[in-house]
Amino acid sequence: MTNSMNNVEYVKTLVETNFSVVATDVVDQYQISFDVVPSDVHRVLSLLKSEGWIQLSYLSAVDWIDDNEMQLVYIVFNWEKPVHIQVRTRLDRDKPSMQSILPIYPGCKYYERECHEFFGVKFPGNPDYDKQLILEQWDDMPPMRKDFDPQAYSARKFPVRKYTNDFEQLEGQPSKQVKREARTERIIKIGKGGKK
Amino acid sequence: MESTRFSIGTKLSKEEIDRKWWEIGDFFRRNSLWMLMYCTGCCAIELPPAMTSAYDMERLGMGPMATPRQADVLLVTGYLSLKTLRRLIYTYEQMSEPKYVVGIGSCTINGGIYHDSHAVINQLDQYIPVDVYVAGCMPNTESVMNGFVDLMELIKNKKANGWKDYHERYEWYRQNQIDSLGEVRVHDEFHE
DSSP states (O other): OOOHHHHHHHHHHHHHHHSOOSEEEEEETTEEEEEEOGGGHHHHHHHHHHTTOOEEEEEEEEEETTTTEEEEEEEEEOSSSOOEEEEEEEEESSSOBOOOOTTTOTTHHHHHHHHHHHHOOBOTTOTTTTSOSSSSSOOSSOTTSTTOOHHHHHHHHSOOOOOOOOOOOOTTOOOOHHHHHHHHHHHHHHHTTTOO | OOOOSOOOSSOOOHHHHHHHHHHHHHHHHHTSOEEEEEOOSGGGGGHHHHHSTTTOGGGGTOEEOSSGGGOSEEEEESOOBHHHHHHHHHHHHHSOSSOEEEEESHHHHHOGGGTTOSSBOSOGGGTSOOSEEEOSSSOOHHHHHHHHHHHHHHHHTTOOOHHHHHHHTHHHHHHHHHHHHSOOSOOOTTTO
16 A cells, blocks of 8 residues: 555554444544553454554553543554554553553563553553562652652652852842742743643 | 981971872872763763863863773763662762762752652752752853863862761761662662
């Protein structure tokens, strides 16, 4: 197939005829995503791998805290047809657990470890999924979860430098304190997306 | 008849002789500093122009050194994650004395733009003594060079005493390291 839009159409037909897909999203001519139920993930990935999507580019998670769901995203890539496919699935956020895809894509070994470390998703079937990978001797909840507060963690663990206001004001010059405070307030406001 | 050969007029005590030897040692040391560049963060990009022909660090007698045991200066260029800090403490303790630390960039001073990160420490001088700071995010190459000249001045004036401080207040540094890191010892799958 030379036309890349045909590639997307091909994948769409292939997956939608074989599985009951929750939602399909054609991003552009190079990207398509399928939302599937957790029990379908392995079969979808096996099918895609046999069709030439041989490389697992990435595996990570998205924390949907309002829906109390954890979404896993598998991105697979084909070296013949230029289409990235995202296979997404939603898990329960309280006890997220997903059977490992180690037999299909052996390269998922480290992605699953990373995902467990940062999001707390368990991957039974992967013998090392709970080993530490990037964080060392982590002692709190997984840090990429939305309810983790990095600022509070930083304040608790790492001492903050204290600054004293021992500067002198030059003679005849107005204080810049008001201006400085207004600027700080504006920065904080921008940081919160314009909300107070 | 008195000898014409050179002789010391007054008898010097051992401390005075030691001090004189240290002054001689410091003279040579500050004019041939070997740096160990622990390029942790983005400020490391200021070192290539400082070392190559643009600013030519060699004219200050400074050069890069590959191993910690033969280096005099430890450059910490930028933020330090907890993982890096463990290795940095290993490296610092491996260096032979006297040893000096230069912290480059605002991340080593107060955390910089990573002040609220869960993975990055805020103040370097809580964990190892720092002799010279170069402020800026990132500092330009002139300030980096100026920082090195400052370090030489400090060595000349006998004020670069961070390594002595590390001996004297070791318990304090050690406690800070443990408070932030839990355990300084590295446990990973390559070391076990």
